[in-house]
Amino acid sequence: MVLEIKQEPKLTQQLLLTPQLQLAIKLLQLNRLELENAIREELNQNPLLEEEPKEEEVLWESLSGWGKGGSRKKDPFEEGKPWEEEVRGKLGLREHLLWQLRMSFLDEEGMRIGDFLIGNLDEDGYLRISVEEASEVLGVSVEKVKEVLEVIQTFDPPGIGARDLKECLLIQLRQKEGIEPLFIRIVEEGFEEILKGNLNILSSRFNVSKEKLQELLKLLKTLETKPGREFFEVSTLYVIPDLIIYKKDDNYEVILNDEGLPRLRINREYLRQFQDKEDHSLKSYLKQKLKEAQWFLRGLEQRQKTLEKIGKSIVKFQRDFLEKGIQYLKPLVLKDVALDTGLHESTVSRAIAGKYALTPQGLFELKFFFSSKVGDGLVEMSSRQVKKLIEDLIAQENPSSPLSDQEIAKILKHNYGLSIARRTVTKYREALGIPSSKERRREL
Missing domain, CATH: 1.10.10.60 (Homeodomain-like)
Structure with a gap:
């Protein structure tokens, strides 16, 4: 048997991604922080790109009607405080608690009280206003304020909403499983002696051994004395929203958050200086760099259009959530937004990955709006x-x-x-x- 080797033409279909498309996909997948790094890296390596001069403008002046009911809330941006710090710090704790509040199914009055109480927590997570003061300010009964405060004190992080250290520790003890009722009673009735380390008095008063008291002290040392601490640690990773959704009149507007991002343009002056040179290798280099710069600018523009499309579609489907909170979050899948925007599902998936939107209801990952x-x-x-x-x-x-x-x-x-x-x-x-x-x- 003789083996014969010969070549035959064969037609096959193969999807090839052009450099432009590869770049567009890469830029679309980047979140706000990654995008800034990518822009600065491109600025450094491509001489035909330059940063536009910064205009004297304040983004937040245009956000009239911010918040529920169309009234614009006073915000930290007007205080001169870096807003990235606000998102990382106070907004992080506040929004984390408001998220849980809206999931608690309190009535409208309870929600209003809860919002007020959460707004009066300090950085450590302690309530710095008495229930009597809150009652007077809100025009509700002290009992109603206490009822809502008890709900907040079940939230994460454990110990949140306490009015002093004793209450903070008791909240955490009651949330733990298998805690001896005696331990809770000792903290409730003998906290001052615990702080002073008077084990003899405690042992006699509660008829308990010193070994048992040492066990209690060891347990107390494992509890968090500053529940809000984790939201204010310097090492905490902060999030910058990619989209900002705000209410204007009776409608919701969606804008891409490009505050702080370098604005790019082609460096025409640099191009003019070298285009008349006879150096062919230099001309070839500049031609390639010009092409790459144009691709990059188009990729940024396409990213902006895609994210804005998706943001507007989310607003269309989740308007009730933006108005009323988590109870009104509707089922939403990628296919719904894909059909609404004319984008492919894979494009929607890439676009929302790792990105956040700042809304009147708080700061949320875009994936949050999608659920089965x-x-x-x-x-x-x-x-x-x-x-x-x-x-x-x-x-x-x-x-x-x-x-x-x-x-x-x-x-x-x-x-x-x-x-x-x-x-x-x-x-x-x-x-x-x-x-x-x-x-x-x-x-x-």
Whole structure:
């Protein structure tokens, strides 16, 4: 048998990404901080790009109607404080708590009180206004303020909303599992002696051994004395929003946050200086650099148009959320935005990855606005809403008789009209890191 080798032409289809397209995709995937670094790197390596002179303008003057109800809130940008620091610091803690507040299903008055109390927390997470003062300012009963404060004190980070160190430690102790009731009683009634280290007095007063008291002291040392600390550490990574969504009159506007980014243009003067030179290698070099500069500028423009399209589409689908909060977040998938904008799903996916939007409801990752649809009846919710409902039901259950997944599914159907299968409850419960009812059961 003779093997014969010969060549035959064959037609195949192959997708080749041009350098321009590769660059456009790369720029689209970058978040705000990465984009700034990429722009400065391109400025340094391409002599045909230059930074436009900065104009004397204040971005935030145009944001009339910021916040709910169309009234513009006084903000840190007007105080001369670097706004990146505000996003990293106070906004980080405040928005983290407001997120939980809007998930708590308080009534409208409760939400207003909660917003006020959160706004009166200091950097360490302590409430620096009395419930009586809050009651007087808000025109509500002291009991109502206390009720909302108790809700806030269940939020993360543990110990938040305490009025003093003693309350801060007690909040954390009560949230821990397996804590002896005696330990809580000692902190409640003997905190001054704990601070003074009077173990003899405590031992006699509570009829407890010094070894047991040492165990309590060791436990207290593991608790956080400044719950807000993690949001104000210098090492905390801060986020700069890529999009800003604000209310103007009855509509929501979407703008790309390019504040602080170098504005680029072609360096025509540099090009003129060398275009008449006879050096062919230099001409070839400049021609290539001009092409790369034009690609880069087009890539930036395309990135801006794509993000603005997606931002406007999110506003279109999630307007109720922007107006009223987390309870009104609608199910939304990539395909919905892709169809609405005319973009490919993969483009939408690349564009939202790692990017954030500053909205009247707070600072959110763009992925936050996308969640699957849950429910096969007349009522449908986003998966985020359902997870929160499950989490709340379990938090309120009787520890000695915890709810099974089937019981949770029945409650969701009866109380919220939401039809979901037991296995869906199980999936969401496990995603939340919550043990099964058997594992949660404990004797009181």
